[in-house]
Amino acid sequence: MSTAAAEKIFIKGNEAVAMAAIEADCRCYFGYPITPQSEIPEYFARELPKMGGEFLQAESEIGAINMLLGASAAGVRAMTSSSGPGISLKQEGISYMAGSELPGVIVDVMRSGPGLGGIDASQADYFQATRGGGHGGYRIVVLAPASVQEMYDLTMLAFDLSDIYRMPAMVLADSVVGQMKESIIANPRPQTLLPEKKWVVRGRGEGEAQNVVKSLHLGDGEMEAFHWQMQARYQELADKESRWEEVQTDDAELIVTAFGSTSRIAKTAVALAREAGMKVGLMRPITLFPFPQKAYAALSERCKLFLDIELSTGQMVDDVRLSVARDADVAFYGRPPGAGSLPTPEELFEQIKKNYRAVA
Amino acid sequence: MRYDVFIAGYGGQGVLLAGNLLSYAAIHEGKNVSFFPAYGVEKRGGSAMCTVVFADGDTGSPVVGNPSVSLLLNQLSFDKYAAKVKQGGICIVNSSLVDVAGVDLPGIEIVLVPMNQIAIEMGDVRMVNMVACGAYIEKTGALKSTSLEAALKKALPERNHKLIPANVKAMEAGAQAARD
Amino acid sequence: MKQVFNRPESLKDVATHFCPGCHHGTVHRLVADALDDLGLRSQTIGVASVGCSVFLYEYFDVDVIESPHGRAPAVATGAKRARPDRIVFTYQGDGDLAAIGMSEIIHAANRGEDITVIFVNNTTYGMTGGQMAPTTMPGQKTSTSPNGRDIRKDGAPFKMAELLSNLDGVAFSARVALNSPKNVLNARKMINTAFRYQVEKKGFSFIEALSSCPTNWGMTPLAANQRVTDEMIPYFPLGVYKNTANL
Numbered sequence: 193m194s195t196a197a198a199e200k201i202f203i204k205g206n207e208a209v210a211m212a213a214i215e216a217d218c219r220c221y222f223g224y225p226i227t228p229q230s231e232i233p234e235y236f237a238r239e240l241p242k243m244g245g246e247f248l249q250a251e252s253e254i255g256a257i258n259m260l261l262g263a264s265a266a267g268v269r270a271m272t273s274s275s276g277p278g279i280s281l282k283q284e285g286i287s288y289m290a291g292s293e294l295p296g297v298i299v300d301v302m303r304s305g306p307g308l309g310g311i312d313a314s315q316a317d318y319f320q321a322t323r324g325g326g327h328g329g330y331r332i333v334v335l336a337p338a339s340v341q342e343m344y345d346l347t348m349l350a351f352d353l354s355d356i357y358r359m360p361a362m363v364l365a366d367s368v369v370g371q372m373k374e375s376i377i378a379n380p381r382p383q384t385l386l387p388e389k390k391w392v393v394r395g396r397g398e399g400e401a402q403n404v405v406k407s408l409h410l411g412d413g414e415m416e417a418f419h420w421q422m423q424a425r426y427q428e429l430a431d432k433e434s435r436w437e438e439v440q441t442d443d444a445e446l447i448v449t450a451f452g453s454t455s456r457i458a459k460t461a462v463a464l465a466r467e468a469g470m471k472v473g474l475m476r477p478i479t480l481f482p483f484p485q486k487a488y489a490a491l492s493e494r495c496k497l498f499l500d501i502e503l504s505t506g507q508m509v510d511d512v513r514l515s516v517a518r519d520a521d522v523a524f525y526g527r528p529p530g531a532g533s534l535p536t537p538e539e540l541f542e543q544i545k546k547n548y549r550a551v552a
Numbered sequence: 553m554r555y556d557v558f559i560a561g562y563g564g565q566g567v568l569l570a571g572n573l574l575s576y577a578a579i580h581e582g583k584n585v586s587f588f589p590a591y592g593v594e595k596r597g598g599s600a601m602c603t604v605v606f607a608d609g610d611t612g613s614p615v616v617g618n619p620s621v622s623l624l625l626n627q628l629s630f631d632k633y634a635a636k637v638k639q640g641g642i643c644i645v646n647s648s649l650v651d652v653a654g655v656d657l658p659g660i661e662i663v664l665v666p667m668n669q670i671a672i673e674m675g676d677v678r679m680v681n682m683v684a685c686g687a688y689i690e691k692t693g694a695l696k697s698t699s700l701e702a703a704l705k706k707a708l709p710e711r712n713h714k715l716i717p718a719n720v721k722a723m724e725a726g727a728q729a730a731r732d
Numbered sequence: 733m734k735q736v737f738n739r740p741e742s743l744k745d746v747a748t749h750f751c752p753g754c755h756h757g758t759v760h761r762l763v764a765d766a767l768d769d770l771g772l773r774s775q776t777i778g779v780a781s782v783g784c785s786v787f788l789y790e791y792f793d794v795d796v797i798e799s800p801h802g803r804a805p806a807v808a809t810g811a812k813r814a815r816p817d818r819i820v821f822t823y824q825g826d827g828d829l830a831a832i833g834m835s836e837i838i839h840a841a842n843r844g845e846d847i848t849v850i851f852v853n854n855t856t857y858g859m860t861g862g863q864m865a866p867t868t869m870p871g872q873k874t875s876t877s878p879n880g881r882d883i884r885k886d887g888a889p890f891k892m893a894e895l896l897s898n899l900d901g902v903a904f905s906a907r908v909a910l911n912s913p914k915n916v917l918n919a920r921k922m923i924n925t926a927f928r929y930q931v932e933k934k935g936f937s938f939i940e941a942l943s944s945c946p947t948n949w950g951m952t953p954l955a956a957n958q959r960v961t962d963e964m965i966p967y968f969p970l971g972v973y974k975n976t977a978n979l
Contacts, residue, residue, distance in 0.1 A: 202575060202576060202587075202706075219814070220810065220814050222810065250806070250839075251835055251836070254803065254835070255803075255809075255835065258803035258806035258807045259807070259809050261799065262797060262808060262810025262813075262814070263811065263813060263814035265797040265810075266815045267815075270810070285803070288799070292798070368614065371589055372589075373575065373587040373588075374587065375579045375584055394795065395774060395815070397774050398774045402789070402793055404795070404796045406780075406796070406798035456612065456615075460612035460613035461613075535615070537615070538617035539617060
């Protein structure tokens with residue numbers, strides 16, 4: 193067997209999430225069964241006890257997110273995972289975690305909706321994820337993996353960003369990257385410099401000051417101060433942590449933009465366009481919050497036409513339009529969630545041709 | 553080089569195992585692999601399908617609209633997917649269960665392999681997926697047969713490793729049939 | 733001179749926001765006594781709920797997590813699973829525990845989580861101004877049951893101490909009252925037992941404390957105490973409903 197083969201493992205996206213979480217020292221998992229993410233709790237149920245961790249199947253999605261709140265408040269790396277209907281139920285707890293400045297990782301393997309919807313792939317929970325999702329006005333870190341390798345890497349990153357910025361972090365996946373198997377390298381946990389968790393509720397000990405984790409702010413000006421502090425943190429996050437991938441954008445006359453699994457299909461469509469001699473590039477945001485606004489703005493100084501592609505009727509396209517220069521056009525091509533099948537590279541290539549003509 | 557193969561058939565024909573096997577073989581050869589169990593309304597009603605993409609570099613889209621090679625193991629998948637094979641591509645058909653009479657697919661090479669019959673001759677109809685994999689590597693040369701043998705150890709649970717020699721024979725018979 | 737009565741170390745030296753005659757202060761005191769008696773203050777995590785009990789962290793000198801309405805048992809589960817060597821208790825009112833949080837309490841109890849739950853039953857939503865609670869008594873008038881609770885329409889009040897005692901995971905379940913010195917002394921013993929069971933890792937321990945709410949009942953503190961005797965105790969009998977030590 194070659195060396196290259198020895199380093200790689202062949203694994204499902206959902207399993208990669210759980211594997212990475214354990215490597216990142218996640219020691220508590222709380223969840224409730226829902227398709228298409230059940231491989232995540234199943235992996236934890238099997239592996240976490242071996243590491244001395246706690247796996248608990250909660251009585252409900254609400255129970256699970258609040259157990260995450262409790263474990264995070266107690267200073268232990270913890271996570272939960274679900275899909276649309278369950279993520280909706282978790283919003284209460286996510287809002288409380290955001291209000292309490294608690295870290296914690298939530299994985300959303302998107303399925304179609306609204307309501308019970310279907311179990312097929314969708315990207316229609318972009319708004320819910322990137323706008324906070326619950327009440328009160330807050331944001332959470334949102335990372336969008338486009339491969340099984342990224343399911344692994346971004347899960348680990350989610351734990352770090354969540355700890356550094358003291359806010360919940362979501363891995364916004366979908367049933368394609370969740371169910372897909374790919375050969376990946378199981379990287380060791382990065383040696384990130386993390387702040388000491390002085391705020392942790394662990395039993396105050398003798399002589400130490402009392403720690404309180406709470407989101408209630410009734411004092412004069414307290415609530416306002418909290419919001420300004422969070423705004424500053426979101427700005428810092430945007431400045432330091434925005435991540436994206438550009439493919440052949442240097443000379444592009446049209447830039448396709450897409451996130452998650454759709455960006456994979458788009459990437460091959462862009463390759464088809466290049467083979468046909470068209471100057472087309474790809475811009476893929478990896479962080480959806482913070483959205484890489486400056487990168488889009490910079491691209492739009494040179495390239496005046498963007499084609500946003502989503503597996504929804506159009507959500508991220510709003511952020512793209514808000515980010516590009518005023519004289520840049522943003523076209524949209526999308527499929528409603530639950531259309532029954534995924535767009536193919538050939539289909540997206542047709543869309544590129546249609547819009548490219550507009551440039552030429 | 554980037555290869556893609558689409559496999560479809562009834563649930564129970566070992567379609568997903570065949571996809572896994574080709575994936576492990578490609579990994580064995582140091583390639584990047586993307587295995588995607590196909591999604592959508594089609595999967596209801598007892599059909600199983602998957603797409604495998606492997607490449608030295610980036611695998612790109614896990615979804616393939618016009619596969620370069622399709623392994624179609626029953627009539628339903630032949631009727632539905634044969635015409636999607638791209639121009640210059642290959643459609644390897646299980647002629648034990650598929651009637652291709654009257655179907656005209658210009659620009660697509662149709663390879664008929666009586667997979668059920670061969671599998672039964674080899675001792676077990678369940679090895680139809682192995683026959684298909686053998687035919688695939690014979691027609692495409694995309695993977696070495698030794699890689700497939702190595703892949704069997706990875707793709708099959710330990711308790712089934714005693715079946716590996718029989719499976720290897722089934723693959724060889726599939727390759728032979730594709731040659732003829 | 734020997735000091736025979738002082739503030740427990742587990743309580744801060746601050747005035748509470750509780751109304752005159754309210755029993756929350758007494759329950760706080762008794763919980764603090766138990767933590768002091770058992771030497772648990774430095775290793776305890778309190779879990780506050782939503783309602784009049786939300787300010788737990790203002791009064792208790794222990795680390796506290798505030799939880800969403802009704803979710804305290806889930807939050808406590810997370811904290812205890814993360815730090816099994818710590819003492820974790822929730823402090824919840826009747827709306828919080830027996831209405832919006834019924835699922836969380838039942839499941840935490842059934843799992844036998846090694847936590848202690850202090851449940852204050854005053855038959856009304858205190859913080860929001862006296863609406864009907866899941867423990868509001870038949871015929872009791874509240875701002876949302878102006879003609880009195882109609883059990884044909886609203887169901888009968890939940891008897892939580894009895895209900896939870898049926899679950900195998902529960903090690904200790906008792907109902908106490910605080911409206912007389914005798915009841916307070918007994919409550920102190922029960923609360924102490926509940927925490928001791930957690931120390932001994934016996935499983936889930938539950939205390940239901942019948943409490944007065946003079947403000948929302950529209951009564952003087954003394955009349956409210958009398959109501960506990962005359963109306964509540966006959967309907968919600970005091971006693972130990974489950975004690976695994978006796979099984």
